[in-house]
Amino acid sequence: MSKIQDAFKGEIQYELYRIAIQVRDCHWISTPRGDQGHEWCPSCGRAKVRNMRRRDRRHRRDYHLDGGWRTDHDSFPVCRGCGAFLNGYLTKCGAREEIEGFRERGISTRAEIDALILNEIIDGLPNDETDDDVRLALKIANEILREHANANQALLPESAP
Numbered sequence: 001m002s003k004i005q006d007a008f009k010g011e012i013q014y015e016l017y018r019i020a021i022q023v024r025d026c027h028w029i030s031t032p033r034g035d036q037g038h039e040w041c042p043s044c045g046r047a048k049v050r051n052m053r054r055r056d057r058r059h060r061r062d063y064h065l066d067g068g069w070r071t072d073h074d075s076f077p078v079c080r081g082c083g084a085f086l087n088g089y090l091t092k093c094g095a096r097e098e099i100e101g102f103r104e105r106g107i108s109t110r111a112e113i114d115a116l117i118l119n120e121i122i123d124g125l126p127n128d129e130t131d132d133d134v135r136l137a138l139k140i141a142n143e144i145l146r147e148h149a150n151a152n153q154a155l156l157p158e159s160a161p
């Protein structure tokens with residue numbers, strides 16, 4: 001097994017990080033019946049807890065906004081309320097699933113979203129450049145960075161003499 005040169009991978013991940021869309025903290029809600037398995041951003045989560053407490057006043061103390069830290073996910077976490085991208089790790093399975101999406105669809109027109117998801121994919125996959133998914137992830141990362149650079153170049157005014 002060949003290990004990916006860490007400096008090379010680190011550089012790609014740093015460049016992806018620089019253009020990636022901001023994420024919000026990932027929360028979930030504890031209820032008297034346990035956790036419902038949905039993820040929420042802080043504002044939607046707080047609103048949802050208030051709403052649940054109002055509807056079940058007798059057990060209002062048993063509804064809490066939990067989480068707020070990075071945890072493992074089998075698919076990229078988004079807020080159930082507003083669709084915001086949330087802060088979390090992808091499991092190895094989740095990373096393989098998400099790269100499959102790129103394999104089928106290619107990159108999107110939103111480099112900042114692709115960069116965010118791809119960075120977590122690269123973190124979630126094994127550190128092995130002979131792995132097909134890893135090779136594809138690095139190839140797509142380069143494509144995103146190149147597209148992003150080209151798009152920004154095109155928006156720059158003609159340089160004055």
Ligand SMILES: [Zn+2]
Nearest residue numbers: 041044079082
């Ligand atoms: Zn939200």
